[in-house]
Amino acid sequence: MTTAANNPAIEAAGLRKSFGEKKVLDGIDLTVPQGTVFSLLGPNGAGKTTAVRILSTLVAADGGRARVAGRDVVAEAQAVRGAIGVTGQFSAVDGLITGEENMLLMADLHHLSRREGRRIAGELLERFALAEAAKKPAATYSGGMRRRLDLAMTLVGRPQVIFLDEPTTGLDPRSRQTVWDIVRDLVFEGATVFLTTQYLGEADELADRIAVLHGGRIAAEGSAEELKRLVPGGYVRLRFTDQDACRGAAVALGEVAADSEALSLRIPSDGSQRALRSLLARLDSAGVEADELTVHTPDLDDVFFALTGDSTPPAPPTPPAQPDQPTRQGRHTEAAR
Known part of the structure; x- marks a missing residue:
């Protein structure tokens, strides 16, 4: 697919963010062309999620500037929210209601008509192989099904730019492969995907370009093959x-x-x-x-070790126990406001 390199989907310059005395982002620059997958790698606590939250207007940066879908994330925050979808590390699915009702709730948040909302919800449930389970409470879904529903909910508003913050954490290999296929389809259809992940093989498999975040800065950026050539041993x-x-x-x-x-x-x-x-x-x-x-x-593990100085691979985090009765308010709601 042809990308619009002269009109980036995401561009950031000099982004800085600190929490107390801890400097999380120390002046990072990013450019993500339209219709591509961009992956941000880094050790736990490197600031990947903070970068996503800044770019999706959920957190204000201390310095620098950023534009998403051609709009300034501060001055045009509402317009940015209307152009993006955000799926965080842990599911925001409401287990008390059915999969279909979760989808229709998102349609309401996007101010779609009842008829249009039902049409889009039905199409997405079918596409994500959830149509048969649509009338069942989401609490009865497997982890992979909940993740697919989470992604389907993100797509209700037809976002131009999709932020996926560690979307396959805790999934089995088959469910992870399903998510990968969905990401490829989204990009083929013209969407831009900003992916953070703890699975280096996932970035290698999906990303057109990869940036390694370490010490609050971008340690290196390029395609997977370009990054691998930075490390001796080939x-x-x-x-x-x-x-x-x-x-x-x-x-x-x-x-x-x-x-x-x-x-x-x-x-x-x-x-x-x-x-x-x-x-x-x-x-x-x-x-x-x-x-x-x-x-x-060398593989991306070698690149990661060389650039971050870590002697062990970034282990996927163990997700905390999910509440039995999640509330309806979640990051989908924040992104749709």
């Missing part, structure tokens, strides 16, 4: 079926790690097009052809 593996060809390649390439039994060579490389072109040119000059070439680059 290599190219060449495999041969002929022993003489393997030896000839080793001589031509110089410093390589050879596995004589597997007839393979391991050559340090960042995996870039330029590096691969140079490698292949040297093989051509030596008159040697590999039977298989694979590129191995």
Whole structure:
């Protein structure tokens, strides 16, 4: 899908926020093109949720400026709220009422007519595979079903920009995959998704661009592949079926790690097009052809460790126990005001 890079869905400059003496955001800059998935990574307490709350007008920044859907988050806060959808870390579904009633409540908050609200609610319940359970109390839903209902409620107002704050926390792999498919569909249809996550594989799978937040600042930003190239340890593996060809390649390439039994060579490389072109040119000059070439680059775990200095991966947080009778007021209501 073509993105509108000259008209960003989200742009922020110099955002700062402190809570008491704790500086959470220390002048971050962000630009998110329309029709893309942008993922914000960082350790627990890095300020990811604070950034979401500022961009969705729920918290005021101490400094800097931000625009969402072309509107200033301070001067045009009401217009921003009308253009966005927000799904936070924990479900805002009301378990006392049915899935359909949760949807219709959101339709009322968006001032839709009864007929239009029922139409949109029905379409979304069908799309999120919740139509059969629509008349049942949401308290009877599984965790995955509640999360899908949460997302469906966020979409009632047809938002241009969708903030998903750790949307798959606590979900099983199948439910997580379902959420991923929904995110891809939303972007295909033109929405912009701002995603925070504790699952590095999730950002790798979904995001067009990723920013790593650490110490209140953006430590690095780029595509997943660009970020992986920042970390040393990548290599190219060449495999041969002929022993003489393997030896000839080793001589031509110089410093390589050879596995004589597997007839393979391991050559340090960042995996870039330029590096691969140079490698292949040297093989051509030596008159040697590999039977298989694979590129191995560091994963996002390696990037995270290198940029944040953490020695352990960011473990997904354990969600607190949800109340048996959640109130109807939640972040969906705040975003729709």
